[in-house]
Amino acid sequence: MADEQKIESLLAQMTLEEKIGQMTQVRHFDDITPEDIKTWFIGSIIHTQGPTPGTDAAGWQAKFVELQKIALSTRLGIPMFFGVDAVHGQNTYSGATIFPHNIGLGAAANAELVEQTAAITAVEARATGFNWVFSPCVAIPYNEKWGRVYEAFSESTDITTKLAAASVRGHQGQPVSLIATAKHFIGDGATDFGVEGGNTTLSYEEVLERLLPPYRAAVEAGVGSVMASFNSLNGVPMHAHRKLITEVLKGSLKFDGIVVSDWKAYSRFGGTDVINAGVDVVMAVEGDFNMYVEGVRQGVVSGVIPQERIDDAVRRVLRQKFRIGLFDNPFPDVTLIPKIGVQAHRDVARQAVRESLVLLKNENIILPLQKDTRLVVVGEFADNSGFQSGGWTINWQGTTENYAGATTILEAIRKKAATRVLYDKDGQGVDGDAEVAVIVVGETPYAEFMGDIGGPMNKYQLTLTEEHQKLVDQYTAKGIKTVVLLISGRPLVVTKQIEQADAFIAAWFPGSEGDGIAEVLFGDYDFKGKLPHSWPTSEDDYTGKYGPNFWDDRVKPLFPIGFGLTYTNPRSSKNT
Ligand code: BGC
Numbered sequence: 009m010a011d012e013q014k015i016e017s018l019l020a021q022m023t024l025e026e027k028i029g030q031m032t033q034v035r036h037f038d039d040i041t042p043e044d045i046k047t048w049f050i051g052s053i054i055h056t057q058g059p060t061p062g063t064d065a066a067g068w069q070a071k072f073v074e075l076q077k078i079a080l081s082t083r084l085g086i087p088m089f090f091g092v093d094a095v096h097g098q099n100t101y102s103g104a105t106i107f108p109h110n111i112g113l114g115a116a117a118n119a120e121l122v123e124q125t126a127a128i129t130a131v132e133a134r135a136t137g138f139n140w141v142f143s144p145c146v147a148i149p150y151n152e153k154w155g156r157v158y159e160a161f162s163e164s165t166d167i168t169t170k171l172a173a174a175s176v177r178g179h180q181g182q183p184v185s186l187i188a189t190a191k192h193f194i195g196d197g198a199t200d201f202g203v204e205g206g207n208t209t210l211s212y213e214e215v216l217e218r219l220l221p222p223y224r225a226a227v228e229a230g231v232g233s234v235m236a237s238f239n240s241l242n243g244v245p246m247h248a249h250r251k252l253i254t255e256v257l258k259g260s261l262k263f264d265g266i267v268v269s270d271w272k273a274y275s276r277f278g279g280t281d282v283i284n285a286g287v288d289v290v291m292a293v294e295g296d297f298n299m300y301v302e303g304v305r306q307g308v309v310s311g312v313i314p315q316e317r318i319d320d321a322v323r324r325v326l327r328q329k330f331r332i333g334l335f336d337n338p339f340p341d342v343t344l345i346p347k348i349g350v351q352a353h354r355d356v357a358r359q360a361v362r363e364s365l366v367l368l369k370n371e372n373i374i375l376p377l378q379k380d381t382r383l384v385v386v387g388e389f390a391d392n393s394g395f396q397s398g399g400w401t402i403n404w405q406g407t408t409e410n411y412a413g414a415t416t417i418l419e420a421i422r423k424k425a426a427t428r429v430l431y432d433k434d435g436q437g438v439d440g441d442a443e444v445a446v447i448v449v450g451e452t453p454y455a456e457f458m459g460d461i462g463g464p465m466n467k468y469q470l471t472l473t474e475e476h477q478k479l480v481d482q483y484t485a486k487g488i489k490t491v492v493l494l495i496s497g498r499p500l501v502v503t504k505q506i507e508q509a510d511a512f513i514a515a516w517f518p519g520s521e522g523d524g525i526a527e528v529l530f531g532d533y534d535f536k537g538k539l540p541h542s543w544p545t546s547e548d549d550y551t552g553k554y555g556p557n558f559w560d561d562r563v564k565p566l567f568p569i570g571f572g573l574t575y576t577n578p579r580s581s582k583n584t
Contacts, residue, residue: 035293076090140187140233142189147168147196163540176231184332194237234268247281247285284312354521357520374489383425386439387433393414396495443489450472450495
């Protein structure tokens with residue numbers, strides 16, 4: 009029987025409670041007890057921040073097998089999806105291969121490489137028991153104050169569109185074994201002043217022209233789900249935007265997969281309006297579960313939610329479950345476990361790191377470093393894989409500690425160097441007779457609104473912290489050569505530091521493979537990365553960019569999008 013017939017036959021047998029269950033996504037802890045899966049016919053489980061399902065991959069799989077068996081024991085035996093925020097590798101698992109965040113992949117702009125990184129992410133996600141990932145983020149950020157700039161590939165619609173399609177192809181594989189999620193639909197990166205979940209002031213035509221193309225490409229590549237966004241569009245919450253979700257995404261683009269809500273969206277964005285706008289599965293987490301299930305039930309009974317809307321949602325969920333063969337193979341594949349973090353995966357991540365690095369300055373050609381150059385490496389960011397990986401690494405807000413399997417920048421430099429490499433962690437001045445200082449500065453990890461500049465947390469700024477500015481001041485005043493390596497989730501205002509240093513590299517959040525940085529520093533490979541964003545000169549210069557008029561032609565960036573020097577062509581960003 010064809011899948012569509014199987015879907016209709018199942019749907020015909022389902023009660024309203026069973027249908028609502030398929031439209032429900034909860035965490036495997038706190039939100040429900042295992043018994044609730046049976047009582048409420050839960051359709052999917054999400055794992056993100058919180059207690060891990062087990063101590064190792066076998067333990068994670070075992071937990072999901074246990075929960076899946078409960079789902080299979082229900083009257084219709086519909087298996088569950090297990091979803092995870094694997095946004096740069098299976099980043100919730102310590103020991104997985106962690107890739108550069110998307111902004112780095114945007115700098116590399118290599119679709120084939122993105123496809124490979126996504127395919128590896130899918131293998132490692134499946135190895136830990138998942139069949140649904142909430143990635144790629146295909147936002148187009150126009151405002152560096154937004155705390156999620158690094159989750160997106162680029163401010164260019166074209167680059168984002170090309171890489172979005174590659175990412176979907178890589179994640180899902182052929183035949184499709186896991187579903188990917190294009191997120192967050194739509195306007196997440198274009199909110200006024202870069203506020204996470206704020207209002208996006210754009211005309212309908214601008215949304216279609218500038219922000220929709222990556223979604224069209226993702227849908228054409230067969231993406232299984234699309235996540236609705238926290239932002240509003242001209243005052244209408246995206247979760248309740250029927251025109252864009254139902255008419256444009258499902259209608260014009262012919263998307264036949266699942267529209268999944270974002271975190272607690274049912275209680276945040278108007279309850280039944282969310283379902284009526286076209287959202288098919290709701291993250292009913294952190295106390296929303298009972299209210300959601302009861303709200304939808306009442307909505308259908310009272311006629312506020314048409315039965316046809318519920319049936320459309322359930323069809324979409326079942327379609328993706330059949331598509332990945334979940335009814336035939338409901339359990340994770342144990343043979344994938346040994347593949348987590350293997351060298352072949354790390355080699356691809358290392359290539360991604362190399363290609364993501366953007367050389368902004370190389371005065372007097374001080375780079376590449378010679379193997380016997382006497383070096384001092386400076387700053388705590390140099391020897392901490394948590395700092396070099398950004399948010400969404402081990403924890404939602406990232407980690408400030410080393411995690412399993414990662415190589416720090418200092419470790420990688422020490423492997424390459426032929427002489428002793430000194431390390432000055434916090435500017436104590438242990439530079440001995442060093443000829444060159446490699447100073448690593450940047451932003452500590454953050455995710456979502458916590459990383460907004462000028463947001464409620466007010467923890468981040470467009471410039472380096474005073475402490476990091478001092479490190480650069482201190483070492484550039486010594487009269488030795490200096491290379492500044494910037495670890496950041498967005499372009500920062502570092503005009504002064506670029507002037508001070510002899511060489512300056514934007515390294516984004518490279519992830520677990522510090523070796524990729526050392527290989528380029530020492531000239532085993534040339535630089536390839538080109539800026540995926542225009543780079544600000546000063547905070548003032550970008551006032552326009554930071555307001556609703558972010559396409560302000562009067563803004564002259566320090567470096568335009570696409571800039572990036574190379575060893576073969578050290579004075580121009582154009583390829584020879
Ligand atoms: C984020 C999403 C993420 C979801 C699940 C939300 O807060 O906006 O990107 O997929 O949480 O963890």
